[in-house]
Amino acid sequence: MRTAASSWGHIFYTGRVIVTIDGVAASGKSSVASGVARALGVPYVSSGLLYRAATLLALEAGVPLDEAPALLTHLHAHPLRLEALSAGNRVWCGKRELTDDLHSSRVDGGVSRVAALPEVRAWVDAQLRALPAPFVAEGRDMGTHVFPQADAKFYLTASPRVRAERRARERPEDVPAIEAALIERDHRDRAQSAPAPDARLIDTGTLPLDGVIGAVLAALPARRA
Numbered sequence: 001m002r003t004a005a006s007s008w009g010h011i012f013y014t015g016r017v018i019v020t021i022d023g024v025a026a027s028g029k030s031s032v033a034s035g036v037a038r039a040l041g042v043p044y045v046s047s048g049l050l051y052r053a054a055t056l057l058a059l060e061a062g063v064p065l066d067e068a069p070a071l072l073t074h075l076h077a078h079p080l081r082l083e084a085l086s087a088g089n090r091v092w093c094g095k096r097e098l099t100d101d102l103h104s105s106r107v108d109g110g111v112s113r114v115a116a117l118p119e120v121r122a123w124v125d126a127q128l129r130a131l132p133a134p135f136v137a138e139g140r141d142m143g144t145h146v147f148p149q150a151d152a153k154f155y156l157t158a159s160p161r162v163r164a165e166r167r168a169r170e171r172p173e174d175v176p177a178i179e180a181a182l183i184e185r186d187h188r189d190r191a192q193s194a195p196a197p198d199a200r201l202i203d204t205g206t207l208p209l210d211g212v213i214g215a216v217l218a219a220l221p222a223r224r225a
């Protein structure tokens with residue numbers, strides 16, 4: 001029985017399916033993952049939000065961003081919860097919602113240092129792997145390291161200028177400053193950002209958001225129930 005249709009108004013996707021959407025900073029991962037997840041009727045999971053939340057807590061507590069033992073102690077004392085809704089992920093620390101504080105330029109500037117720590121990566125990976133499938137997971141290493149068994153893998157790219165122009169609608173800085181910061185973050189993230197060999201590459205620079213979502217949905221394998 002075919003359970004995924006290329007027309008994404010009427011899709012029924014069952015079973016423990018995992019779709020991964022990786023890519024460079026501001027390439028459209030969370031927007032595309034959310035659109036695909038909504039079309040499939042499953043949650044999406046933003047791995048970057050956990051790295052961002054760990055960074056925010058460290059900045060607020062004055063924990064040096066590259067001191068793994070102190071950071072892990074702090075994270076265990078202040079557990080984070082990722083709420084993986086298809087319309088938008090939220091992150092909680094106890095009763096405090098952190099979501100709206102995670103996309104500041106300050107967090108942008110520190111997150112790659114935190115994400116470079118193997119101990120932090122293991123802490124994020126364990127939380128992601130505990131989530132019940134089906135879901136769409138987005139980040140840098142979803143298809144390579146965290147869910148190598150995923151049913152379908154995608155990798156999004158776009159030029160730094162296009163990405164900066166898009167992100168400039170969400171940040172106070174101007175396009176050249178955002179572009180420089182994106183290039184710097186891509187460079188710092190390169191260790192975990194290689195596309196999976198079996199990922200389908202999509203250049204989002206030449207497609208509207210709906211076009212990228214449609215391309216992902218059209219490429220999903222038909223599943224047997």
Ligand SMILES: Nc1ncnc2c1ncn2[C@@H]1O[C@H](COP(=O)(O)OP(=O)(O)O)[C@@H](O)[C@H]1O
Nearest residue numbers: 025026027028029030031166204207208209212
């Ligand atoms: N294909 C696209 N065309 C135009 N704008 C897009 C496209 N994909 C994403 N965007 C916009 O670009 C910005 C960054 O997208 P986002 O999904 O946050 O990327 P990422 O999760 O990779 O950082 C958002 O403002 C989003 O609405």
Ligand SMILES: Nc1ccn([C@@H]2O[C@H](COP(=O)(O)OP(=O)(O)O)[C@@H](O)[C@H]2O)c(=O)n1
Nearest residue numbers: 025026047048049051111112115139140141
């Ligand atoms: N799977 C992932 C996801 C994010 N990250 C880190 O978390 C940061 C923020 O990720 P994000 O996906 O929220 O960032 P954007 O691409 O949305 O700007 C990245 O710059 C990486 O440093 C990672 O190392 N591995």
